[in-house]
Amino acid sequence: MxxxxxxxxxxxxxxxxxxxxxxxxxxxxxxxxxxxxxxxxxxxxxxxxxxxxxxxxxxxxxxxxxxxxxxxxxxxxxxxxxxxxxxxxxxxxxxxxxxxxxxxxxxxxxxxxxxxxxxxxxxxxTKEEKTLVKGDMTIDRDSRRVFIAEKEMNLTAKEFDLLELLAANPNKVYSRENLLNLVWGYEYPGDARTVDVHIRRLREKIEKNPSEPKYVHTKWGVGYYFRG
Structure with missing residues (x-):
């Protein structure tokens, strides 16, 4: 079809x-x-x-x-x-x-x-696990919903994609360029700022204190990772 x-x-x-x-x-x-x-x-x-x-x-x-x-x-x-x-x-x-x-x-x-x-x-x-459970966070891949302590987080499509990728590969550090390629789906050199903007907005939604994150961390000079 x-x-x-x-x-x-x-x-x-x-x-x-x-x-x-x-x-x-x-x-x-x-x-x-x-x-x-x-x-x-x-x-x-x-x-x-x-x-x-x-x-x-x-x-x-x-x-x-x-x-x-x-x-x-x-x-x-x-x-x-x-x-x-x-x-x-x-x-x-x-x-x-x-x-x-x-x-x-x-x-x-x-x-x-x-x-x-x-x-x-x-x-x-390639999605093997329908649900990712990371501490008090649950990521339902089928419905594309995220819950923290049973409270649903209202994420955009790209915020969900970023979180899903990072959470599915805990402690693996992704550079901004890698995230652009994997989440946005193509090479976008020179404009890694869009990743920073999405990470900031994601943290504002899922972290109690975005300046001291529990889930999505920064590896300074390298990129971002999910602490497993």
Whole structure:
């Protein structure tokens, strides 16, 4: 069965070209032309991946991405005409998995899409333990929920992915670059700040005292690890 994709862009010629190319690959494609329409499609349907333009009418791509992340971890690739690195970092911090700068080659778009979907499939297939128990912390991998002393922590999709990876490999130190590659799914050199931001937000949610963490620790000059 082919993958189902949502393409969101207010430039109809771009949408038409992407749709035609993806349908040639046997994919089922839905199209939206503004942020409101995109949110409606995303809420009512299940997709294998969403291609999401940044500059959209009604709600911009960052708002759409952030809203979708409240209830879904579907892979999202941001499409941006801007070259500003901060825009790209901001997109990732809102929960995007990748970004592609316009003008783009459709072959690159399809390659990035397939790589992300392969990683998602592999991640699902390699999960051995459905539940990780670390002291008073319980991580339910199936429902993607985290409890500490039976109280549920409200984590974003990327915060959960970071915690799951670290907790599944206790005392193993991951560099920021490794975490970008494993959690975001691709090499993103020079912008390891996005990892620091996510770790800080994660600690604010799961640690009683984020400045003296119990779970997620820093190995100064190296990276982060979960104390097992």
């Amino acid at each position: 082919g993958k189902r994709i949502l393409v969101v862009d207010d430039e109809k010629l771009i949408v038409k070209g992407i749709r035609f190319s993806l349908e040639q690959e046997g994919m089922e494609v839905d199209c939206a032309y503004d942020g409101e329409e995109a949110l409606m499609y995303a809420k009512e349907n299940e997709y294998d991946l969403i291609l999401l333009d940044v500059m959209l009418p009604k709600h911009d791509g960052f708002e759409v991405c952030q809203t979708i992340r409240e209830y879904s971890d579907v892979p999202i690739i941001m499409l941006t005409a801007k070259g500003d690195d901060m825009d790209k970092i901001l997109g990732l911090e809102y929960g995007a998995d990748d970004y592609i700068t316009k003008p783009f080659n459709i072959l690159e778009v399809k390659a990035r899409m397939k790589a992300i979907m392969r990683r998602m499939n592999k991640r699902e297939q």
